[in-house]
Amino acid sequence: MLRVGVIGCGGMGKDHIKRLTNKIQGAEVTAVSDVFEESAKQAAAICGAKVYTDANELINDPDVDAVFIVSPGFAHVESLLTAIKAGKRIFCEKPLCTTAEDCLKVVEAEVASGKHLIQLGFMRRYDKGYMQVKEALTSGEYGEPLILHCTHRNPEVGTNYTTPMAVHDTAIHEIDVLHWLVDDEYESAQVIMPKVTKYSHSELKDPQIMLLRTKKGVCIDVEVFVNCKFGYDINCEVVCEDGAIKMPSPIYPSIRKNAAVSTTIDTDCFVRFKDAYDTEVQDWVDAAAEGAINGPTAWDGYLAAITADALVKAQETGAVEKINAAVEKPEFYK
Numbered sequence: 001m002l003r004v005g006v007i008g009c010g011g012m013g014k015d016h017i018k019r020l021t022n023k024i025q026g027a028e029v030t031a032v033s034d035v036f037e038e039s040a041k042q043a044a045a046i047c048g049a050k051v052y053t054d055a056n057e058l059i060n061d062p063d064v065d066a067v068f069i070v071s072p073g074f075a076h077v078e079s080l081l082t083a084i085k086a087g088k089r090i091f092c093e094k095p096l097c098t099t100a101e102d103c104l105k106v107v108e109a110e111v112a113s114g115k116h117l118i119q120l121g122f123m124r125r126y127d128k129g130y131m132q133v134k135e136a137l138t139s140g141e142y143g144e145p146l147i148l149h150c151t152h153r154n155p156e157v158g159t160n161y162t163t164p165m166a167v168h169d170t171a172i173h174e175i176d177v178l179h180w181l182v183d184d185e186y187e188s189a190q191v192i193m194p195k196v197t198k199y200s201h202s203e204l205k206d207p208q209i210m211l212l213r214t215k216k217g218v219c220i221d222v223e224v225f226v227n228c229k230f231g232y233d234i235n236c237e238v239v240c241e242d243g244a245i246k247m248p249s250p251i252y253p254s255i256r257k258n259a260a261v262s263t264t265i266d267t268d269c270f271v272r273f274k275d276a277y278d279t280e281v282q283d284w285v286d287a288a289a290e291g292a293i294n295g296p297t298a299w300d301g302y303l304a305a306i307t308a309d310a311l312v313k314a315q316e317t318g319a320v321e322k323i324n325a326a327v328e329k330p331e332f333y334k
């Protein structure tokens with residue numbers, strides 16, 4: 001049994017604690033921590049775990065074999081470095097860290113430890129729909145990918161959500177999954193700002209159109225619209241030389257009523273990606289039995305961070321911004 005300590009007991013933290021406690025085979029939550037003791041206590045009630053307010057104490061608890069980081073992005077770096085030092089296995093929710101500089105520190109610490117310790121929570125790589133698109137692309141039947149059209153729509157966000165978060169918090173998922181889909185790396189980024197929706201506020205330009213170009217010349221457009229009001233709507237279509245592949249939407253019945261046909265759209269990521277979260281976490285636990293780490297790595301987190309930085313710069317300049325890694329991909333991640 002893998003004894004897991006969970007850091008961060010907010011919305012996503014509690015969702016993962018329930019998953020680890022009720023669904024995942026081979027793991028138990030033995031400790032939880034939150035800077036707010038009351039949040040940690042509420043989470044501990046779900047799983048009967050020890051309560052900490054200091055994440056570093058949880059990491060060094062001898063009853064914790066592995067650490068699950070679900071605190072806000074800005075707090076990830078400290079827990080990651082402490083857990084690497086303690087030699088603990090780590091699952092870290094996206095983003096790895098909020099700056100490329102911190103991501104690089106984590107990459108360097110993991111490489112120096114000589115052990116693969118970190119799986120990053122880019123769950124879309126475990127989503128059935130994206131996996132089907134990837135399978136179609138790698139079959140070679142449709143030729144080379146040329147263009148990707150994507151949408152990332154949330155029904156609404158809180159008033160503390162600001163313009164750069166459309167990149168760091170939201171488009172970060174597309175940044176990771178799309179280059180993985182087409183097996184390529186990003187070269188440049190640009191952002192186009194349409195008219196702002198009446199449902200936004202002065203600190204948030206919403207919607208945005210993000211454009212990415214890969215080294216092989218694939219052009220990607222992602223509409224990020226976080227106050228779209230109508231649902232949690234994720235779409236992706238890959239236009240290839242010999243066909244176009246559209247990711248399937250979750251299947252709901254089509255209802256005929258009052259002279260209209262309607263189908264449900266999910267309203268949040270917890271439902272839309274429920275199966276993907278379950279699969280990624282089970283994979284992390286299963287890999288532990290073999291002393292391995294699967295899935296997205298700290299290096300993927302670093303690549304996402306430099307791409308995010310270019311997009312945030314492009315939000316301000318409106319220009320095409322280059323994306324360059326400060327270092328070569330270490331042998332360790334190849």
Ligand SMILES: NC(=O)c1ccc[n+]([C@@H]2O[C@H](COP(=O)([O-])OP(=O)(O)OC[C@H]3O[C@@H](n4cnc5c(N)ncnc54)[C@H](O)[C@@H]3O)[C@@H](O)[C@H]2O)c1
Nearest residue numbers: 008009010011012013034035055070071072073075093094
């Ligand atoms: N993969 C996904 O689709 C997905 C979905 C939602 C959230 N997330 C990620 O999960 C993480 C948490 O998001 P959330 O929505 O639960 O946020 P949240 O604000 O609801 O919860 C964060 C919790 O962490 C606590 N906290 C803050 N600093 C801490 C620290 N240093 N140590 C321990 N706890 C600390 C806060 O008190 C809060 O209870 C973020 O990295 C976010 O990007 C991922």
Ligand SMILES: O[C@H]1[C@H](O)[C@@H](O)[C@H](O)[C@@H](O)[C@H]1O
Nearest residue numbers: 152154169170171173226269
């Ligand atoms: O933290 C959440 C989460 O990552 C969701 O998957 C994404 O759709 C939201 O935009 C973001 O705010």
